[in-house]
Amino acid sequence: MQTQSIKLNKVAMIQVIEIEIPDIGDFKDIPIIEILVSPGDVVEKEAPLITLETDKATLEIPAPQAGVIKEITVKVGDKVSQGSPILTLETSNQQAEATATLPTTEIQSNSIDTAEDTPLIKPEIAPDLASIKNFPHGDIHAEVVVLGAGPGGYTAAFRAADLGKKVILIERYPSLGGVCLNVGCIPSKALLHVAKVITEAKDAEHQGIVFGKPKITLDKLRAWKESVIGKLTKGLKALAKKRKVEVIQGTGQFSTNHMIQVETPTGTKTVSFDYCIIAAGSSVARIPGFPYDDPRIIDSTGALKLEEIPKRMLIIGGGIIGLEMATVYDALGCKISVVELMEQLIPGADADLIQPLYKRIKKRYEAIYLKTKVTAIEAKKTGLKVTFSGENAPEPQTYDRILMAVGRRPNGHDIGAENIGIHVNERGYIQVDQQLRTNIPHIFGIGDIVGEPMLAHKATHEGKLAAEIIAGHKVVFDARTIPSVAYTDPEIAWMGLTENAAKQQGIDYEKVTFPWAASGRAIAMAREEGMTHLLLDKNTRHILGASIVGVNAGELISETVLALEMGADMEDISLTIHPHPTLSETILFAAEIAEGSITDLYIPKK
Numbered sequence: 001m002q003t004q005s006i007k008l009n010k011v012a013m014i015q016v017i018e019i020e021i022p023d024i025g026d027f028k029d030i031p032i033i034e035i036l037v038s039p040g041d042v043v044e045k046e047a048p049l050i051t052l053e054t055d056k057a058t059l060e061i062p063a064p065q066a067g068v069i070k071e072i073t074v075k076v077g078d079k080v081s082q083g084s085p086i087l088t089l090e091t092s093n094q095q096a097e098a099t100a101t102l103p104t105t106e107i108q109s110n111s112i113d114t115a116e117d118t119p120l121i122k123p124e125i126a127p128d129l130a131s132i133k134n135f136p137h138g139d140i141h142a143e144v145v146v147l148g149a150g151p152g153g154y155t156a157a158f159r160a161a162d163l164g165k166k167v168i169l170i171e172r173y174p175s176l177g178g179v180c181l182n183v184g185c186i187p188s189k190a191l192l193h194v195a196k197v198i199t200e201a202k203d204a205e206h207q208g209i210v211f212g213k214p215k216i217t218l219d220k221l222r223a224w225k226e227s228v229i230g231k232l233t234k235g236l237k238a239l240a241k242k243r244k245v246e247v248i249q250g251t252g253q254f255s256t257n258h259m260i261q262v263e264t265p266t267g268t269k270t271v272s273f274d275y276c277i278i279a280a281g282s283s284v285a286r287i288p289g290f291p292y293d294d295p296r297i298i299d300s301t302g303a304l305k306l307e308e309i310p311k312r313m314l315i316i317g318g319g320i321i322g323l324e325m326a327t328v329y330d331a332l333g334c335k336i337s338v339v340e341l342m343e344q345l346i347p348g349a350d351a352d353l354i355q356p357l358y359k360r361i362k363k364r365y366e367a368i369y370l371k372t373k374v375t376a377i378e379a380k381k382t383g384l385k386v387t388f389s390g391e392n393a394p395e396p397q398t399y400d401r402i403l404m405a406v407g408r409r410p411n412g413h414d415i416g417a418e419n420i421g422i423h424v425n426e427r428g429y430i431q432v433d434q435q436l437r438t439n440i441p442h443i444f445g446i447g448d449i450v451g452e453p454m455l456a457h458k459a460t461h462e463g464k465l466a467a468e469i470i471a472g473h474k475v476v477f478d479a480r481t482i483p484s485v486a487y488t489d490p491e492i493a494w495m496g497l498t499e500n501a502a503k504q505q506g507i508d509y510e511k512v513t514f515p516w517a518a519s520g521r522a523i524a525m526a527r528e529e530g531m532t533h534l535l536l537d538k539n540t541r542h543i544l545g546a547s548i549v550g551v552n553a554g555e556l557i558s559e560t561v562l563a564l565e566m567g568a569d570m571e572d573i574s575l576t577i578h579p580h581p582t583l584s585e586t587i588l589f590a591a592e593i594a595e596g597s598i599t600d601l602y603i604p605k606k
């Protein structure tokens with residue numbers, strides 16, 4: 001992991017400064033006998049912070065300026081001398097300027113870029129430090145209130161509680177876990193597991209193993225999927241209880257910059273906070289103008305309900321969610337058509353990565369229409385009549401169901417954020433800086449609501465970070481990459497720089513590809529269509545990106561993420577002994593191609 005120190009931006013309106021023992025004459029190694037402040041205390045300039053005792057006198061060390069105590073880094077009994085750090089203090093700009101000679105806090109950062117498209121802002125509103133502890137309290141008060149209990153929210157709440165904060169978690173639904181656990185990552189993966197069992201059993205025909213046609217009991221399948229969700233959401237409830245995180249069920253709206261009004265099943269409650277973390281996530285997006293009151297038009301939540309297996313279904317949107325649902329319904333016996341506006345499926349990924357998936361599903365699905373738009377949907381008794389436009393548009397077709405999978409929209413406009421002056425952009429994203437602070441510095445934003453990529457692992461990473469920043473840790477969001485995975489069949493996974501982005505940015509890169517047709521393990525699994533690509537810097541040989549298509553690509557990609565975070569080069573990867581026979585060897589083999597040391601393929605010398 002690359003480690004670098006960066007200084008807090010001097011133009012930021014708040015600043016965390018490190019307070020050191022000032023000049024105390026000739027005294028050295030003096031024991032601390034009392035600590036007079038605690039984290040969260042608001043102190044005036046000259047307020048005593050700690051007491052030292054020499055053999056001649058006791059000395060009180062005063063605050064060099066007003067501010068809020070963030071973290072105390074010493075304890076009673078520690079011995080200090082001039083220059084020893086004792087605590088950190090959060091100050092406003094004017095106060096910081098008055099003491100410009102004080103050392104600024106260094107922030108530890110573990111890497112260099114932020115998520116693409118994540119809107120970054122600088123906090124604009126200086127906290128009114130005197131009022132930080134001086135605002136009206138609600139019916140309930142907590143040091144940290146988290147709005148929304150998805151993966152971002154519950155992670156933030158649990159981490160803040162583990163760091164000693166009193167935490168309240170507000171969630172509109174009775175179960176915790178948000179989209180991911182209830183109607184996203186987990187139920188879709190449960191159904192994808194079943195799809196895999198069905199297709200692998202069918203594919204075993206090629207190895208001489210013939211099973212009968214599967215008998216699908218939908219009620220039982222649905223109940224099993226619900227039990228998977230139930231195990232995890234109940235687990236979260238227990239984890240919240242153990243940590244004494246108070247969960248309030250209700251819909252929250254900001255009423256002031258220290259208060260959320262919550263509509264609970266038993267009435268309105270006001271919840272006040274010192275700090276707030278907004279983790280209110282995203283909702284399904286829709287193309288306007290279609291007859292959504294017809295229950296045959298469903299979204300991903302509807303598809304995961306698994307009410308029936310339609311005979312013929314159109315999926316509008318060839319992105320990750322649409323294609324994962326296609327994988328499930330295809331395995332369950334539905335005739336699938338996919339329509340996508342762009343010229344390739346999963347438009348964010350490199351075209352060559354998509355090819356093996358495209359080849360496989362083109363044979364299995366009824367149709368895949370690229371560069372095609374749905375212009376009208378007519379609800380008829382016999383089905384949903386769809387009209388298309390574009391160069392590959394078919395004649396109007398009638399489907400039993402339509403799954404709308406055209407993306408998600410952030411919930412920024414739905415929580416009263418604008419009421420209190422939080423910046424929310426037109427699309428509904430709440431804008432945050434690298435410390436995940438909104439323009440109101442004691443209010444943070446994390447997860448889908450603050451920007452792309454809308455992925456659970458981004459939300460949880462941000463959740464931890466926001467809690468740690470509130471607890472006074474010196475960290476910023478600075479991951480080098482956020483990996484993406486489509487859990488289709490075959491899976492597609494990528495991280496770091498894509499080849500498209502490398503070309504656009506004029507980066508001097510090299511790309512190496514190991515075809516799985518030369519992997520013993522892939523051949524033994526009868527899944528040779530996979531490919532492992534590594535993108536490297538031509539000059540330094542460091543890894544810049546990786547993309548994998550093939551079974552279990554989603555598991556395999558993590559090694560390359562670690563390689564990127566650690567700043568590994570091709571030699572590092574090629575000299576790392578990988579177990580044989582595994583699919584993970586394909587990463588080793590790709591690095592060996594880059595190094596010119598591959599023996600599992602014959603590549604003529606140029």
Ligand SMILES: Cc1cc2nc3c(=O)[nH]c(=O)nc-3n(C[C@H](O)[C@H](O)[C@H](O)COP(=O)(O)OP(=O)(O)OC[C@H]3O[C@@H](n4cnc5c(N)ncnc54)[C@H](O)[C@@H]3O)c2cc1C
Nearest residue numbers: 148150152172178179180184185252281447448454455456
């Ligand atoms: C079908 C599907 C499959 C997916 N698969 C994957 C996957 O495999 N891997 C992956 O990484 N990501 C996946 N995702 C995306 C993932 O679910 C999200 O990125 C993730 O859930 C975002 O977490 P979050 O905490 O930001 O928000 P959310 O999970 O959206 O949680 C926000 C929570 O806030 C609550 N809330 C909103 N407004 C209020 C309010 N006013 N008051 C109280 N509560 C409120 C909501 O009820 C919700 O519980 C998938 C999404 C879908 C739809």
